[in-house]
Amino acid sequence: MQEALVAAGHPGCQQGNGIFIKPCVQQxxxxxxxxLEKDSPLLDVVPVFMGTLVSGAKKAHDQLLLNEDLEQIDPDQFSQLASDGELSIVLRDELVGFVKPTIADIKLGFRLWDEMAPAAKKQRLDNVSKTTTSGSLGFRIAGMSVVLPDGSRKVFDKQFGREPTAENINDYLVQLFPQVENEYVWAVIDSIVQRIEHIIECLKLEPTKMYSCSLLIIYEGSLSDLQAKIEHQYQAEPEQDSDTDGDLEDEPAMVTVKLIDFAHSTLASEPDLQVIEGLNNVSKHLMPNTIEDIREF
Ligand code: ADP
Ligand code: MN
Known part of the structure; x- marks a missing residue:
């Protein structure tokens, strides 16, 4: 296990052996x-939940639901970064399979607090919303870790995401794609937009209330690896008729888009229109504008 490569959020996340461990709240x-209980359609668009750990405990606290590999991992390894007794959630590591992942964390929704928040926090978050694209578009860049053409990594912190307005947000989002003029990157953007559409469909099927959840976007940031993976998949495609489900897992990782961060999320009676509108705006500002910007080159 090692300290995780993240785009935003609190410190203390770890990853390794295909799993991602994050300190979390019970909610x-x-x-x-x-x-999981209701076999929700949302399971398709969130990381696989594997269980929980309490640091300092000698055994995994919860049933480790889906990953046999996890049994091979000594829970003592997890306790190193976390303080004693701290609850952590164990998820599938979404970075698995990426050579050099570019990552973005986009916080969704206009209102960022749930009823449980103390008055001062509500006020502080309302002020953040009012002064950022959270208030105007229902999304805000929480952070990005972007692979540059020379292979180095550029980190955009939460301050960066508080600067743009609804008018110039495209100039900020495009920083996620330093090689936006490359046609393989267009394919990535197209795929991200399609996956966002799918998330919206799932959210319409499963009524929820999600305050301050995030859209996690990951793509292969190394252009040569991206190119190789896309070509590999293109060549593999004609055989897909005879494919079994198992083969899908061998697909090279190129793009992953998930909903994450449910510290303030619950099931509800109506679909979460705030989050859906935020997602619609994300995809609108990734596409077609980004592509139109390119075509003006
Ligand atoms: P926090 O409560 O600290 O905001 P998040 O759930 O938002 O925690 O996660 C923080 C960061 O961790 C995200 O920005 C993302 O980069 C990374 N992350 C979260 N879940 C996963 C996962 N399953 N696999 C890989 N990285 C993840
Ligand atoms: Mn977060």
């Missing part, structure tokens, strides 16, 4: 449990 674990 986030409860939310995953609800989704």
């Amino acid at each position: 986030e674990v409860d939310f995953y449990h609800r989704l």
